[in-house]
Amino acid sequence: MNAGSARPGRLPAAPWSPAATRVSRRRFRALNLSMMLPLLIAVGVFMLIRQAQTPLDVVVLGLGVVAVVVAFERWTVGEINRVALPCLLVAGAVWPYGVLVIDGDPQAAYYALAVVAGLSVAQLPRHRAVLAVGIAVYVAAVGALGMARAADPGVDELLANVVIPTGITVVLIGLMFPNKGFYDVMAELEEARERDAELAVVRERMRFASDLHDIQGHTLHVVKLKIALAQKLVRTDTERVEQELREMYTLVGDTIAQTKELAYGQRKLNLSAELENARNLMEAAGMRVRVDRRGEVGARAIDLSAQVLRETTTNILRHSRATLVRIELAEGGITVVNDGAADDGPPELRGLAALGRRVADDGGELTARVEDGRFVTAVRFPAPSSGRTAPSR
Missing domain, CATH: 3.30.565.10 (Histidine kinase-like ATPase, C-terminal domain)
Known part of the structure; x- marks a missing residue:
């Protein structure tokens, strides 16, 4: 067989894939990265271009987009908790900068905090509800400060600085809670399925052990009886002893052959x-x-x-x-x-x-x-051919 051949009629010989669970997780991660990450980056860059007015604005708002990329990449491999705090701090610092320093609609400023919070909060082991409420209050409070800067704040300022940023942040965080529950259930089902498969393999090994016992246990028992008989007859009936020894030799040879057949x-x-x-x-x-x-x-x-x-x-x-x-x-x-x-x-x-x-x-x-x-x-x-x-x- 040629190495790497995958043509019908031949057994494929390329290296077998890793464990199925790891393969599926890598494929799911690649799917997330290829579909969602470019979209997140595109939205962040679009908002940055619309809001940034100076090179410093580009740098600060760009840090928010970087925080989004880092958080999402780690989220796809289940390691968001390792970067949650620094990403939240960066995104949390970008929000007041966008509201209090840059004029206009602070879309790019709250975008980073909303996405990072949505990815991070639901994955925390405890105090998730408290942190979710705290982030929502923080977004609303900073937005209210930005609204107060206006000479004559009205409904437009309220929507742009408080209602929309807070609402989007709350919605993203809220959506990720059932999302996490779904993946937790899938992980539990996957683990249960792996345990069932391992149990099935163990049963197969036990069946092999049973076959081996059937082959060798019977032989050893018969050999033991024949040895005992030969010991009794060794001085009185040497011909019978020789016969028993020949039968034991044949029996052991047959058992070795059967054991090889079973093993292979x-x-x-x-x-x-x-x-x-x-x-x-x-x-x-x-x-x-x-x-x-x-x-x-x-x-x-x-x-x-x-x-x-x-x-x-x-x-x-x-x-x-x-x-x-x-x-x-x-x-x-x-x-x-x-x-x-x-x-x-x-x-x-x-x-x-x-x-x-x-x-x-x-x-x-x-x-x-x-x-x-x-x-x-x-x-x-x-x-078979006709007649033969x-x-x-």
């Missing part, structure tokens, strides 16, 4: 049992599983199809954010389709790659590919 996924499996186990594991992890039986898997394909199903189940539990899994059974093999596949490059699936070589050696084909956010894994064996079984390669 080469043990003969029951497809129906694997299908039921896969359904239980994925449903326990919160996924919906649909099984379509378009035909019964042929005898030639049963064992390898079962192994592919087991490996694919493990990959879905560990590496995807699947919510729906469809398993299709046909005479020539099995197909598993799951959503929630990462779009940042095809994965490297070493277990499936090893199985792919075994499937190819047996005359079949194993494919794994990403299509429109879905990961498709399929194993197919050609139909297709030879294995």
Whole structure:
């Protein structure tokens, strides 16, 4: 297989993406930065150009825009609390400068404080309501001072300096409280889903341990009995002792072979049992599983199809954010389709790659590919020729 190949019919071999949770968070952060940050900067610069009258005004109001950019960038990664205080202090200082020093509508001055407060207050661990009220009172008080500067203050001055700045600040802060609650719920659901997936993987490991116990526990028990029998007969029936030793040697050799088959996924499996186990594991992890039986898997394909199903189940539990899994059974093999596949490059699936070589050696084909956010894994064996079984390669 060529490294990095993503063509249908070949197993993709590019490095697998990081944990699904980290990937989704990075993608969400990139989406926020690409969509919202340019808008915030554009609005801030537009207001700055409208209000600034001197180079000093540009510098001071520009600091407010910088505070907005820093606060939003940190908010996208959940670290707004690290910069909340300095950004609030900068934005809080820009507001009175814009009201008391610069003439005209102080749009750019209250813009920075409204955005930074909206991003920061809802994320604080405590005293959020007190700080929200304090900021609103501060905005209104500074606006009232600016209004008092007018020779004959009227409704226009009241709206421009007090009502609109205070209202926008209160609205932005208020909107971020349910926003935070929404993301808290999503984070809890994500953590619960990760725990369910880990539990499913633990169950799979316990099943492997149970299979290993079945293989070796029986052998060790039989060997123990045969050794005890040989000890009793060592002086009276040497032929029987030799027979018991030969049987123990054969039994231990068979157990070693079975253990290797189990470790490398080469043990003969029951497809129906694997299908039921896969359904239980994925449903326990919160996924919906649909099984379509378009035909019964042929005898030639049963064992390898079962192994592919087991490996694919493990990959879905560990590496995807699947919510729906469809398993299709046909005479020539099995197909598993799951959503929630990462779009940042095809994965490297070493277990499936090893199985792919075994499937190819047996005359079949194993494919794994990403299509429109879905990961498709399929194993197919050609139909046997009429009147005879297709030879294995």
